[in-house]
Structure formats: C-alpha cells, structure tokens
Amino acid sequence: MIKSLKKMIVFGTAIAMSAGMLAGCGSSKGGDSASVELNDAGTYPIVKDGTIDMTMFTMSMPNVEDFATNDFTKYMEEKTGIHMSFVTGGRDDWEEKLNMILQSDDYPDIIFGVSPNIAKYGVKEGIFIPLDDYLTEENVPNYLKVMGDYDLGVTRETDGKIYSMANINDCYHCKYARKMWVNTYLLDQIGCEIPTTTEEFMDVCTKFLEYKPDGIAVAGAQEGWFSRMQDWLMGAYTFVPTKSETFNVRDYIALDSDTNKVVSVATSDAYKEGLKFINELYKKGAIYDGDFTQTGEQMKTLVNQADEPVLFFTSGTISDAIDSASNNELYRHYSCMAPIEGPDGTKIAWTMPNYGVSSGAVCITDNCKNVEAALRWVDTFYSETGDLCSQYGADEGTDWVLNPEGKVGLNGEPALYEVLNVYSAEAQNHDWQDVGIRVAPEAYRLGQAVDADVDPYAPEGLERLLFDATEELYEPYGASSNIINLNELKVTDEESTEVSTIAVEIEKIIEENSVAFMTGAKDIDAEWDSYLNTMDKAGLSTLLDVYQTAYDRANK
The missing domain is CATH 3.40.190.10 (Periplasmic binding protein-like II)
Known part of the structure; x- marks a missing residue:
C-alpha cells in the first residue's frame, strides 16, 4: 500500500481534532477485534460477546445535535454490539477535513455518507480496501437484496474492483429538485x-x-x-x-x-x-x-x-x-x-438521468481490524426498517409503523409504512435524518403513507406537497433539453x-x-x-x- 508521508505540522489540526476519537480504533472489550467472535449472519447483536469499538467519519448537519448521544446511535450500539465514535466535517468543509485526516496514518475504520476520492485513496493508495470478497450473503445480505434491482457496476472503479457501497435514494421529487x-x-x-x-x-x-x-x-x-x-x-x-x-x-x-x-x-x-x-x-x-x-x-x-x-x-x-x-x-x-x-x-x-444510485456511500479503511463486523453494522441500514430507523427514529409504533391498515402511499398503492415522527429542520437528537446514507428505492419512497385528504402544508404533508409540485410543475419540463x-x-x-x-x-x-x-x-x-x-x-x-x-x- 502506498501512503502519503505524515505531515505533522500541516495536518496537526486534523489529527488533534480526531486523536481522542481514534485512539484505540478497532479495539474491543476483552481482546483484539480481529479475533472477536461474531454471531451468525443476519442475527443481532453482531458481536457474540463484548463490544467492538470502531470509528467513523461522516458529515454533520445543523439538525442533528450530537452523534455520540443521539438516540439512533445508542440504538445501533445496543442492536449490534458495536460502539461507534465519530469524526465529522460540516457540509462546507468535510472534504478538506477528510483529506487531511487521510494523509495521516490515524484515520477512522469507516468513511460514511460523504463520497470521498476513491481513485486516490482506494485504487492508488489502498487506504480504502477492495470489498469484492466481503460483499457476500454472510456479511451483507440486505445490501445484496436491495442492489438486486440496480447495477453493482456503478460502484466498480477503473481497476475493476469495488471499494464502496452504494447510496440508494431514488427520490421522485429529488429528481427535479x-x-x-x-x-x-x-x-x-x-x-x-x-x-x-x-x-x-x-x-x-x-x-x-x-x-x-x-x-x-x-x-x-x-x-x-x-x-x-x-x-x-x-x-x-x-x-x-x-x-x-x-x-x-x-x-x-x-x-x-x-x-x-x-x-x-x-x-x-x-x-x-x-x-x-x-x-x-x-x-x-x-x-x-x-x-x-x-x-x-x-x-x-x-x-x-x-x-x-x-x-x-x-x-x-x-x-x-x-x-x-x-x-x-x-x-x-x-x-x-x-x-x-x-x-x-x-x-x-433540472433533472438527472439515472438518478437514485451512486457509489462512495461507505468505504472501509485498512485500519479496520474487523471488516466483516463493520460491513454487518453498515448492512443494518439496508434492511427493511434500517432507513426508517435512521431517518425517523428506531421506536416502532412511535416513530413509524409498517403496512398501516387502510392507508395509501404517494403513488396510490397500499402504503408500505407510515411516518409518525415527521421531519423537522430544527435541531434534534433522536435520529440522524438526512445524515449518512439513504437506502430508499423508488417504491419505498412512494410507499410512504399519506392520507388522501392530508393538508400538504401541515408538517405531515411535506412529501405530498413535494410530490404534487414535482408532478404538476417540474416533470413536464424535465426532458426539454x-x-x-x-x-x-x-x-x-x-x-x-x-x-x-x-x-x-x-x-x-x-x-x-x-x-x-x-x-x-x-x-x-x-x-x-x-x-x-x-x-x-x-x-x-x-x-x-x-x-x-x-x-x-x-x-x-
């Protein structure tokens, strides 16, 4: 692996910023994480005994107060047995911060939801590891199921290898945003x-x-x-x-x-x-x-x-x-x-052809001592309820319900789910909302329950408001150029x-x-x-x- 030499003076700020979080990266209670026994694929917790500590870089947003104390973060730790520490960059400076961190040796296990430079840090330098051999039914069954409707080739780099998992956000109103x-x-x-x-x-x-x-x-x-x-x-x-x-x-x-x-x-x-x-x-x-x-x-x-x-x-x-x-x-x-x-x-x-799937959503670095555990943690987001939990909160019956009786989705079909904890742009600490990755195929997006007579200007009517505006005002002009x-x-x-x-x-x-x-x-x-x-x-x-x-x- 080719790595850039440390430049302690230039990158000291970034290293200092993350040093506390990255200390002990990949370690676990009771032993090295590489030797920690995992439960069978598809079962939780992921870690059979004890807790693995891992680190992750992601982007922060004004409406998410603190990843470390966020309710969804706590839920993921309880569910998986993996304690995640966070290094973050804002919407305007995440790329600069991530590049600085990656030019040290002290970078996180997982790069999450920010589309980094894979050609440089993966194909050339080997900091991001190839995932081809790890993308198996044992490690990522949910991911492979979701991607069955899409082309895995979108994540393949110029050397023919896969260094990242995909972001899936096949959002109708986003296509004309x-x-x-x-x-x-x-x-x-x-x-x-x-x-x-x-x-x-x-x-x-x-x-x-x-x-x-x-x-x-x-x-x-x-x-x-x-x-x-x-x-x-x-x-x-x-x-x-x-x-x-x-x-x-x-x-x-x-x-x-x-x-x-x-x-x-x-x-x-x-x-x-x-x-x-x-x-x-x-x-x-x-x-x-x-x-x-x-x-x-x-x-x-x-x-x-x-x-x-x-x-x-x-x-x-x-x-x-x-x-x-x-x-x-x-x-x-x-x-x-x-x-x-x-x-x-x-x-x-404005519109984007082939909108909805992009590479770079998740990369695993060569500092990660247990790639299988990291991928199983990530795979949780690709499960049936993973996106609901990360976006709206993990309390079923309070934050959302599946297959609500008598409800229809935006597309007029029987609803797949109903959101009870509606989106807000105000700061909160219950869920991750738009941070991280989305796992939202079009059928899932359009399957959100909306009352036929919902007030589009009520908090719970936002998706209806955006859907109607898109269908009536923007889609007709999306193919005009x-x-x-x-x-x-x-x-x-x-x-x-x-x-x-x-x-x-x-x-x-x-x-x-x-x-x-x-x-x-x-x-x-x-x-x-x-x-x-x-x-x-x-x-x-x-x-x-x-x-x-x-x-x-x-x-x-």
Whole structure:
C-alpha cells in the first residue's frame, strides 16, 4: 500500500481534532477485534460477546445535535454490539477535513455518507480496501437484496474492483429538485399572478419592490440544497448542471445527449443571455447581494423575518427554509412555481438521468481490524426498517409503523409504512435524518403513507406537497433539453491529478466572472471574449478531453 508521508505540522489540526476519537480504533472489550467472535449472519447483536469499538467519519448537519448521544446511535450500539465514535466535517468543509485526516496514518475504520476520492485513496493508495470478497450473503445480505434491482457496476472503479457501497435514494421529487418558491400572500398584495415568463418575472419583481422598497425580490444561497437562485433562473435560457459528480467542482460541464459529447455550458451563447437577464434583475434591485455569498442558514434567517421581506426563494424543499410546525402561517404563504419561459421558448426543469444510485456511500479503511463486523453494522441500514430507523427514529409504533391498515402511499398503492415522527429542520437528537446514507428505492419512497385528504402544508404533508409540485410543475419540463447532467464517471488517479487543479481553476473563473457579469461589475459584451480566453488558458479543453475519455470508456 502506498501512503502519503505524515505531515505533522500541516495536518496537526486534523489529527488533534480526531486523536481522542481514534485512539484505540478497532479495539474491543476483552481482546483484539480481529479475533472477536461474531454471531451468525443476519442475527443481532453482531458481536457474540463484548463490544467492538470502531470509528467513523461522516458529515454533520445543523439538525442533528450530537452523534455520540443521539438516540439512533445508542440504538445501533445496543442492536449490534458495536460502539461507534465519530469524526465529522460540516457540509462546507468535510472534504478538506477528510483529506487531511487521510494523509495521516490515524484515520477512522469507516468513511460514511460523504463520497470521498476513491481513485486516490482506494485504487492508488489502498487506504480504502477492495470489498469484492466481503460483499457476500454472510456479511451483507440486505445490501445484496436491495442492489438486486440496480447495477453493482456503478460502484466498480477503473481497476475493476469495488471499494464502496452504494447510496440508494431514488427520490421522485429529488429528481427535479431545483425549485422556486413564491410568497402568494405578497403577490396578492401587489395584484400579481405567479409569473410564467422572464418578462412577467421581471414585471412582478418591479411591482414588488415598489410595494416593499426594502424587500428582497429574489433570495438564494450559494451553499444549500438547490438554493442557487441563478441556476433556477438560467432554466429559461439553458440547462445548468449541478456540481460535478466526478470531480466535485462546479465546472458547468454537461453532456449533449444528441451527440454524446461533453460540453461547457458556461461558454455558450445561451448562458451569456441568461447572465444578461439576471443582470437586468440586479439593476432593478431584485437580486440581493447576499445571494452570491450567503449560506442556506443565512437565507433561512432572511425568509423568516416577521415582515416577510422575501418574495421568491430557491430551495429543493420549502422545509429547508421554513419550519412548518413552528412558523406555519409563513409556510402557507409560499407556493412552488413552475420554471419560467425564456424569450425563445426555453423552459427547462433540472433533472438527472439515472438518478437514485451512486457509489462512495461507505468505504472501509485498512485500519479496520474487523471488516466483516463493520460491513454487518453498515448492512443494518439496508434492511427493511434500517432507513426508517435512521431517518425517523428506531421506536416502532412511535416513530413509524409498517403496512398501516387502510392507508395509501404517494403513488396510490397500499402504503408500505407510515411516518409518525415527521421531519423537522430544527435541531434534534433522536435520529440522524438526512445524515449518512439513504437506502430508499423508488417504491419505498412512494410507499410512504399519506392520507388522501392530508393538508400538504401541515408538517405531515411535506412529501405530498413535494410530490404534487414535482408532478404538476417540474416533470413536464424535465426532458426539454438535449443538454443534460453527466452521471458520475470513473476516472483514474492520473486523470484526476491531471485535471484536478484545472477543474478548480475553471470553477473559480466561471463563478467569479459570472457574479461580475450578473452584478454589472464587468460589462458582459465588452469582456465576454476575455473571459473565454481565460478559460482556454486555464485548460478547459484538457478538462473536456478527460471527461470525454471517461464517458467513452464507460459507454463503450
């Protein structure tokens, strides 16, 4: 195994952060974990006698208070006999923290729910171990059952080996998650309908600012789940991809499905026209300066001010911005709206082909002394009730029930389960909610019980609200563009090394120039060619070539 040398000064912070948690990594009460006897496959606890101590890196979220004391964490320890300690990184810095930790020798047993760089830390350096020989009915029966409906090949790397388990979140409303929400109460005050075109959108923003000069016509955030307002507005001009599934940067590389060629959206004439439209909104005062820098939490604070200053905001779910339980009056003031139509008739809803399954959800490191035990612990999440327990709590009958009598799911079929402990964006310590991995095939997602007459604006009506908005307003426009998102592509570490710096630089050039064009800090007509030349010099063609090579390799 090739490992990076320790750099104690550079990585001292990360090592110090995790040293207490990682001490004794993989040890067990009463002996070395490698020699601990396990119970038969599919039975609990996993450990026959005693407790194994393991460590895990995962991402923290504002609505989960403390993994160490969380009720679901305690449930997992009691059920499995494995005590888990946690090292975490936030939504904005987990990758940096994980990379720092992996460049020491003192890293956790399990990397959970964060999609790390497997080409580097698995294929090349061997820190993540190949799992092919461990993915057996004895170790992961639940995982193999669930993946029977999908392609295990999605987790296979360029060397032909599997270094990770899959995340399965075949979520209908997530397939069209780039959504805009509008305050219809404020629309009524200014005598306007929900806009359907760029021209109407401009007019509504103008009238709103006349009514409320200190208001924010369009709110968004740079970090958050589909909260970038400019990406939604661009749907009236061109398709804007999400952050690259391959390089984890916002490089605006997409696929032309007509030609099977990778393209740069951010160099297109359509993208330029979209920037001009947003600049017009900005000049009218409709775009808040903070939209280009603020976090989702900061946007949430704006939206929830008592005087309701925000007319439009972007978010994959309204619940990320407003809590339906604690602020239901404001929650009811907002409705989801369809994509708006541009001057040439373009009207695009973001979507992702082959959405629902991705690699990198779980990796096991070579520090793990009992891989079988670790995988059986993970396999619990892939069981019939594993996702329910992690998302909503492990108290059957209190947090959820299976096969509720007389209830139907979102799809109109007999319900598979009913959630009693409804989702909340507020901090809690009962379950993990959206942290970690999801094991939610489409039938499971659509099988959640929803009363036929459920109030979509009640806390228990969120899934109905999102389903209806998606079906009525977004799915009809999901196939309206030949420019589409690229699925995750497997690249070699050499390919990644060749373009990783380029990709970061391309992202920086696009983001900085796009904001400058949108705000008018740069004249888009006068400086567009200079922007394109800067992209060329930064190596855009090389980046496109690597994407194309990886795409052709995967589709040969």
